[in-house]
Amino acid sequence: KQEVTQIPAALSVPEGENLVLNCSFTDSAIYNLQWFRQDPGKGLTSLLLIQSSQREQTSGRLNASLDKSSGRSTLYIAASQPGDSATYLCAVRRDGNKLVFGAGTILRVKS
């Protein structure tokens, strides 16, 4: 059974800092991995999708890496802003259609 773990569970940083969110998964036979952002009580916004054959993806200040063999992904956020405050969820897709989510990292960027 695929299990996804995210570390840290919560993170508070001052504005402008670069930060790294970690995601690990137990079954490395994944099809792809997605990072999402969720604001309180709101929907999930897809940030980045990494296919199993890829090593990283970049979008603006976000960079996600994937090391499938070790079962790890990181989300790097450069020059953090208060508007980045949200919960960040990692989800992996193995066979079938379902995404298996981690519990998320709650990020707070202080101005």
Place this chain on the structure above:
Amino acid sequence: AAGVIQSPRHLIKEKRETATLKCYPIPRHDTVYWYQQGPGQDPQFLISFYEKMQSDKGSIPDRFSAQQFSDYHSELNMSSLELGDSALYFCASSLGFGAGGPGEQFFGPGTRLTVL
């Protein structure tokens, strides 16, 4: 760009009542997924459909059923509602594997169901 549409956005029901949630996928997306997110929890996969056929099934209670229609919209029917069914219900859509798409799932804003 068009996004996934869900209706209603909020729904309040009594125990043992029924509820129907609707999802309209992004145009040209042929795969629809349903997830349930309880308070303080991560989303849990319920069920998915590809080209109007059930393609995968997760932890969906027997009291729930779903289908995808010819226009690709989907409905989640929930009967004999229980207090524990109170949650955010998300629909997501993507291009299916058959279309050679990357399978990126795009989520709707969710329907918040409260069972009293």
